[in-house]
Amino acid sequence: METYSNTINSTLATFEPISLNEMENVSLMNRTDTKFVFRYDQLQGFLNQIRDDYRILEINGIRASRYETLYFDTPDFKMYMEHHRGRPSRYKIRHRIYVDSNLHYFEIKFKNNKGRTIKNRIKRKETDFVIKDKAEQFLNENTHYPAGNLYPKLWSNCSRITLVNKRSKERLTLDINLQFKNDAAEKNLPNVVIAEVKQEKLSPSPFIKLMKDNHVRPGSISKYCFGVIFLYDVKQNNFKPNLRYINRINDYSGKNQVTIA
Numbered sequence: 001m002e003t004y005s006n007t008i009n010s011t012l013a014t015f016e017p018i019s020l021n022e023m024e025n026v027s028l029m030n031r032t033d034t035k036f037v038f039r040y041d042q043l044q045g046f047l048n049q050i051r052d053d054y055r056i057l058e059i060n061g062i063r064a065s066r067y068e069t070l071y072f073d074t075p076d077f078k079m080y081m082e083h084h085r086g087r088p089s090r091y092k093i094r095h096r097i098y099v100d101s102n103l104h105y106f107e108i109k110f111k112n113n114k115g116r117t118i119k120n121r122i123k124r125k126e127t128d129f130v131i132k133d134k135a136e137q138f139l140n141e142n143t144h145y146p147a148g149n150l151y152p153k154l155w156s157n158c159s160r161i162t163l164v165n166k167r168s169k170e171r172l173t174l175d176i177n178l179q180f181k182n183d184a185a186e187k188n189l190p191n192v193v194i195a196e197v198k199q200e201k202l203s204p205s206p207f208i209k210l211m212k213d214n215h216v217r218p219g220s221i222s223k224y225c226f227g228v229i230f231l232y233d234v235k236q237n238n239f240k241p242n243l244r245y246i247n248r249i250n251d252y253s254g255k256n257q258v259t260i261a
Contacts, residue, residue, distance in 0.1 A: 069096045
């Protein structure tokens with residue numbers, strides 16, 4: 001991994017930078033999402049092919065920022081189970097830390113029945129393990145979940161590369177060094193990359209074309225749901241094909257070609 005990381009850092013340095021302020025017009029809090037999963041050893045080649053199409057977010061000289069996310073759910077994992085059942089309208093509730101800039105947000109993501117992702121958030125001073133005060137008011141205004149019935153379930157941590165399309169309203173995030181943990185267990189996915197294309201509306205995308213050309217199919221990949229599967233004994237039948245695929249990628253040794261599911 002260390003060799004890969006050094007190589008990736010060199011490749012990221014060749015991208016034209018964009019600042020956080022310049023990204024304001026592509027915040028895309030109401031958007032469509034298209035997700036992909038592929039091997040870490042494919043990342044450098046993919047980056048080289050899209051260098052001329054995207055700029056890279058740079059904050060304080062850092063181009064792969066550390067994210068730490070604490071997810072909340074009910075005692076019986078209602079939000080996880082709604083995703084497992086394939087319910088079109090569902091929530092994710094979380095506290096996110098942008099580590100390199102020391103910013104904290106309480107966030108609510110809502111996936112509606114039209115396939116759009118709507119994200120709302122408020123700034124916080126520190127990590128809260130109990131939803132209270134302004135966060136509780138914000139929760140009440142945006143969901144039907146009472147704060148007293150939500151508990152911290154797991155941390156989902158990663159390094160994120162954020163790219164911005166030079167020609168259209170599109171952001172591309174690439175999550176690497178994935179880690180899931182709670183008080184009892186930890187699961188690391190060093191060989192997995194989760195990519196997400198975020199657009200105002202579905203439109204031609206250099207990265208989506210690249211994925212199609214390389215036979216990487218889009219899929220519904222939820223980091224929270226996989227974290228729950230890795231750390232808890234829960235129903236997972238509907239996620240088993242994607243789970244087998246992710247485990248196959250993470251265990252990839254380079255000896256056998258991985259078939260994209």
